[in-house]
Amino acid sequence: MASTIFEKHTPGRKGYTLPANDVDIKLEKCIPNEFSRKEETRLPEVSELDVMRHFLELSQMNHCIEKGFYPLGSCTMKYNPKINETLARNDAFNNLHPFQGEGTTQGVLEIMHELQNDLAEISGFSKVTLQPVAGAHGEFTGLLIMKAYHDYNGNSHKNKIILPDSAHGTNPASVVLAGFEVVEIKSNDKGLVDIEDLRAHVDENTAGFMLTNPNTLGLFETQVEEISEIIHSVDGLMYMDGANFNAILGIVKPGEMGFDIMHYNLHKTFATPHGGGGPGSGPIGVRDDLAKFLPAPMVDKKDDKYFLDYSHTDNSLGKVHSFFGNFAVNLRAYIYIKMLGTKGLRRVSENAVINANYIQKKLEKFYDIPYKDQYCMHEFVASGDWQKEKYGIKTLDIAKRILDKGYHAPTIYFPLIVSEAMMIEPTETESMETLDDFINSMIEIAKECEENPDLLKNAPLNTPVRRVDDTLAVRQLNVKFEL
Amino acid sequence: MPFISNTDKERKEMLTAIGVEKFEDLLVNIPKKFLLKKDCCLEDAYSELEITRKILKLAAKNISSTQANSFLGGGIYDHFIPAAVDHILLKPEFHSSYTPYQAEVSQGTLQYIYEYQTMICELTGMEISNAGMYDGASAAAEAILMAARKTKKFKAIIAGTINPLYLEVIKTYTVGVGIELVVIPEKDGLVDLDELKKSVDEETGCVLLQTPNFFGNIENAFVVEEITHAAKKALFIVAVDPISLAVMNAPSEYKADIVVGEGQALGNAQNFGGPLFGFLATNVKLSRSMPGRIVGATLDVDGKRSYTLTLQAREQHIRRAKATSNICSNQALCNLAATVYMCLMGKEGLKEAAVQSTTKAHYLSKKITELNKFKMAFTAPFFKEFVVRTPIAAREIITKLQTKNIFPGIDLKPFGHKNMLLIAVTEKKRKCDLDEFVKSLQEVTNG
Numbered sequence: 001m002a003s004t005i006f007e008k009h010t011p012g013r014k015g016y017t018l019p020a021n022d023v024d025i026k027l028e029k030c031i032p033n034e035f036s037r038k039e040e041t042r043l044p045e046v047s048e049l050d051v052m053r054h055f056l057e058l059s060q061m062n063h064c065i066e067k068g069f070y071p072l073g074s075c076t077m078k079y080n081p082k083i084n085e086t087l088a089r090n091d092a093f094n095n096l097h098p099f100q101g102e103g104t105t106q107g108v109l110e111i112m113h114e115l116q117n118d119l120a121e122i123s124g125f126s127k128v129t130l131q132p133v134a135g136a137h138g139e140f141t142g143l144l145i146m147k148a149y150h151d152y153n154g155n156s157h158k159n160k161i162i163l164p165d166s167a168h169g170t171n172p173a174s175v176v177l178a179g180f181e182v183v184e185i186k187s188n189d190k191g192l193v194d195i196e197d198l199r200a201h202v203d204e205n206t207a208g209f210m211l212t213n214p215n216t217l218g219l220f221e222t223q224v225e226e227i228s229e230i231i232h233s234v235d236g237l238m239y240m241d242g243a244n245f246n247a248i249l250g251i252v253k254p255g256e257m258g259f260d261i262m263h264y265n266l267h268k269t270f271a272t273p274h275g276g277g278g279p280g281s282g283p284i285g286v287r288d289d290l291a292k293f294l295p296a297p298m299v300d301k302k303d304d305k306y307f308l309d310y311s312h313t314d315n316s317l318g319k320v321h322s323f324f325g326n327f328a329v330n331l332r333a334y335i336y337i338k339m340l341g342t343k344g345l346r347r348v349s350e351n352a353v354i355n356a357n358y359i360q361k362k363l364e365k366f367y368d369i370p371y372k373d374q375y376c377m378h379e380f381v382a383s384g385d386w387q388k389e390k391y392g393i394k395t396l397d398i399a400k401r402i403l404d405k406g407y408h409a410p411t412i413y414f415p416l417i418v419s420e421a422m423m424i425e426p427t428e429t430e431s432m433e434t435l436d437d438f439i440n441s442m443i444e445i446a447k448e449c450e451e452n453p454d455l456l457k458n459a460p461l462n463t464p465v466r467r468v469d470d471t472l473a474v475r476q477l478n479v480k481f482e483l
Numbered sequence: 484m485p486f487i488s489n490t491d492k493e494r495k496e497m498l499t500a501i502g503v504e505k506f507e508d509l510l511v512n513i514p515k516k517f518l519l520k521k522d523c524c525l526e527d528a529y530s531e532l533e534i535t536r537k538i539l540k541l542a543a544k545n546i547s548s549t550q551a552n553s554f555l556g557g558g559i560y561d562h563f564i565p566a567a568v569d570h571i572l573l574k575p576e577f578h579s580s581y582t583p584y585q586a587e588v589s590q591g592t593l594q595y596i597y598e599y600q601t602m603i604c605e606l607t608g609m610e611i612s613n614a615g616m617y618d619g620a621s622a623a624a625e626a627i628l629m630a631a632r633k634t635k636k637f638k639a640i641i642a643g644t645i646n647p648l649y650l651e652v653i654k655t656y657t658v659g660v661g662i663e664l665v666v667i668p669e670k671d672g673l674v675d676l677d678e679l680k681k682s683v684d685e686e687t688g689c690v691l692l693q694t695p696n697f698f699g700n701i702e703n704a705f706v707v708e709e710i711t712h713a714a715k716k717a718l719f720i721v722a723v724d725p726i727s728l729a730v731m732n733a734p735s736e737y738k739a740d741i742v743v744g745e746g747q748a749l750g751n752a753q754n755f756g757g758p759l760f761g762f763l764a765t766n767v768k769l770s771r772s773m774p775g776r777i778v779g780a781t782l783d784v785d786g787k788r789s790y791t792l793t794l795q796a797r798e799q800h801i802r803r804a805k806a807t808s809n810i811c812s813n814q815a816l817c818n819l820a821a822t823v824y825m826c827l828m829g830k831e832g833l834k835e836a837a838v839q840s841t842t843k844a845h846y847l848s849k850k851i852t853e854l855n856k857f858k859m860a861f862t863a864p865f866f867k868e869f870v871v872r873t874p875i876a877a878r879e880i881i882t883k884l885q886t887k888n889i890f891p892g893i894d895l896k897p898f899g900h901k902n903m904l905l906i907a908v909t910e911k912k913r914k915c916d917l918d919e920f921v922k923s924l925q926e927v928t929n930g
Binding site: 002004005006013014015016018019021022023025026027029030031032034035036037038039040041042043044045046048051052054055056058059060061062063064065066067070072075077078079080081083085086087089090091092093094095096097098099100101103104105106107108110111118121122133134135136137139140143144147169170172173174175176177178179180182219220222224225250251252253256257271273274275276277278279280295317318319320321322323324325326327328329335337338339340341342343344345346347348350351353354355357358361362374375399400403408409414428429430431432434458460463464465466467468469470472473474476477478479480481483 | 484485486487488489493494496497498500501502503506508509510511512513514516517518519522523524525526527528529530531534535537538539541542543544545546547548549550551553555557558559561563565567569570571573574575576577578579580581582583585586587588589590591592594595597598600601602604605606610611612614615617618619620621628646648649651652654655656658659660661701705728729730731732733736745752753754755756757758759760767770776777778779780781782783784785787789790791793794795796798799800801802803804805806808809810811812813814815816817819823825826827828829830831832833834835836838839841842843844845846864865866881885890893910913914917
């Protein structure tokens with residue numbers, strides 16, 4: 001393992017330069033003694049070269065898209081074009097202050113305005129806010145729109161949000177944060193919403209329904225129209241979790257399928273970098289009559305001038321972020337959409353769906369694929385049940401062995417309704433050769449389960465560290481270096 | 484097609500392998516009525532050259548703080564960022580990697596987060612930091628939720644001197660859970676301590692104070708702590724500027740229970756207000772109520788030191804509806820920028836940035852008040868930001884100086900303070916920049 005930066009500390013070493021202070025005022029005259037720090041910080045003293053070597057060493061212990069394939073279901077780990085990075089690093093974007101005013105920020109406002117419109121067009125919604133900065137943040141915002149809508153209509157008693165048992169963990173967590181109760185309903189034997197169970201749980205207190213479509217099994221919710229009729233019949237709202245939007249660009253529009261609100265994960269669908277866990281962006285699209293509840297401000301245009309529109313603040317749910325969302329992330333998504341155009345966007349989804357079905361088909365003899373009698377959309381879920389029953393190999397072992405083969409692992413043990421789940425999503429940017437290599441590795445692993453199960457139980461063997469002890473990390477909590 | 488690898492020939496081969504003739508055959512589960520009859524109405528695809536031209540043209544419609552003499556702050560600051568920071572951010576291993584759930588192939592991310600947590604703990608004097616939140620405002624809101632969870636008391640008292648944008652986000656975040664917010668008025672640019680004392684009672688779950696506060700003034704956190712902890716269970720939450728911590732009290736000195744703040748000033752550009760990142764630190768006894776990711780050190784099966792996400796039983800992917808927060812990201816690249824920044828600047832550099840920002844701000848305030856037209860709005864000690872009373876509407880000054888590419892500061896009128904201008908200074912300003920600004924203020928208020 002790499003030593004920490006603190007172990008590279010050498011008193012007196014410097015990694016920065018600054019001009020000499022050219023005003024003659026002493027700090028002691030500015031900050032009273034009682035508010036002055038008593039002991040100096042012990043931040044490391046290292047040179048720029050020390051820093052570069054340290055972080056280079058750390059970087060080499062990470063997997064990343066440029067290094068290899070991520071068959072990571074629900075996460076859409078597609079390639080992130082480099083032109084986005086070059087253009088987003090322009091001084092006239094990076095060094096803009098959010099309080100600068102509209103006069104000196106027309107360029108960014110124009111980008112935001114166009115992106116709002118493009119996202120609305122792609123999804124069939126009327127208005128889009130760019131303020132939420134992550135998918136989960138978007139969910140929270142969308143749920144507060146539901147709350148604002150019901151309060152506005154004098155229906156404050158509506159306190160229940162229904163979601164299927166295949167939902168992402170963020171869905172129920174967001175529901176609770178927004179002050180609603182979670183009602184979980186079952187999926188049927190086809191992996192889709194169980195309509196009878198839904199009917200049994202819908203009542204006058206139903207505020208809305210959250211659905212990922214295609215769902216987390218990678219299956220299109222065929223009965224979406226019926227679902228939305230049931231929800232709308234009690235004046236509930238339909239929320240679309242856009243995590244899987246990559247499957248349906250240019251094919252269908254959520255706004256035309258009965259959904260009233262949707263979040264987009266720009267860091268998935270629109271190729272902004274995952275960054276090891278953010279920053280993301282989770283804009284929200286809504287149907288026309290819900291626009292008045294969106295967070296302020298929106299970006300609007302009048303007489304060729306773009307401006308920040310605070311006019312709807314009477315009904316707005318408030319602010320979810322200090323400013324206007326993650327502009328620099330939104331800019332990358334904007335560039336990506338412009339470079340794909342109408343045809344390119346549809347092509348994205350076509351290739352994502354073909355790639356997923358190709359892997360599903362090729363692996364069906366080697367792994368249990370519970371819903372293989374249906375074509376999947378952009379991802380599918382396999383199960384490690386066969387390997388577990390026959391050889392005592394868990395999905396976790398398989399996942400760790402996949403790391404040894406030079407890939408990231410699939411999403412595992414999710415969705416919760418499939419035992420020993422492995423959720424595989426190739427994305428459109430991967431080539432057939434990459435998929436064939438991955439398929440061959442998966443087949444090899446299936447054979448290893450039979451011939452050399454210990455290999456899997458001990459995996460990974462070729463990674464920077466081997467299986468880490470999560471229990472020890474909790475039992476002997478060590479969350480900072482002792483300086 | 485851009486960014487798609489498969490050729491038409493490969494696509495055909497794959498469709499054959501799947502057992503269908505054409506792509507549309509894979510869509511049998513989608514009701515026909517929803518399949519789009521006509522294309523989306525977007526622009527035609529831009530090539531790389533064309534999009535570059537378009538973006539450069541749009542960029543030219545903005546004026547950056549590099550091109551201008553900017554005194555804008557209010558939570559977002561134009562501090563110096565060493566060039567090396569961006570070189571690290573651009574490394575694909577950080578840039579295009581996934582959340583470090585698979586620890587064995589994510590040690591790079593996990594270790595720098597561990598180092599980040601260590602540095603945040605060092606600055607704040609706290610025992611445990613999470614891996615980051617969306618921004619300072621949401622970190623403050625999550626801290627209030629955390630205090631309510633821990634104390635089971637649903638009254639939160641907030642100093643009215645906090646950043647008003649934080650207050651707006653806090654309102655949004657607490658409305659669902661049903662937390663009662665009591666905002667204590669401002670007096671002379673500081674929180675009214677008498678009013679605060681009257682409001683804190685046995686129902687109080689927490690008191691939130693910002694120091695330096697929205698006006699740049701330094702609050703007496705020692706007194707606020709005493710008032711807070713006089714209530715049996717109440718937790719003391721403080722929001723701080725991380726740069727200030729190089730020279731101002733570590734929040735542990737005044738016994739804060741939870742420390743939050745906007746981290747942008749640490750190595751992140753202003754980016755028109757996003758991405759930002761919030762930090763949140765506390766003591767171990769509150770760790771299980773914390774929101775967000777946390778990295779811990781551990782061992783691998785060979786006994787080798789390694790890192791992993793820990794205390795995950797608090798998080799949404801495990802606990803779902805019972806999670807401490809719905810957050811599922813940590814603005815990782817922004818935290819990385821902060822980590823690299825703190826390494827490069829180190830103990831001396833961070834102090835130098837803080838000292839220069841403060842002393843230059845004080846020089847500027849002196850020069851502006853010497854014009855005899857502007858008065859300091861408050862008498863309290865301040866850090867790198869201060870408020871002046873303006874002889875004419877602040878908006879008028881801003882509009883006039885914008886034509887000279889000077890951004891004089893934030894008009895406080897929309898926040899309820901007429902004829903007041905909030906002025907921020909960082910170490911990037913030279914004496915000549917400050918003098919130019921003073922001169923222009925003189926001119927703009929003449930006659």
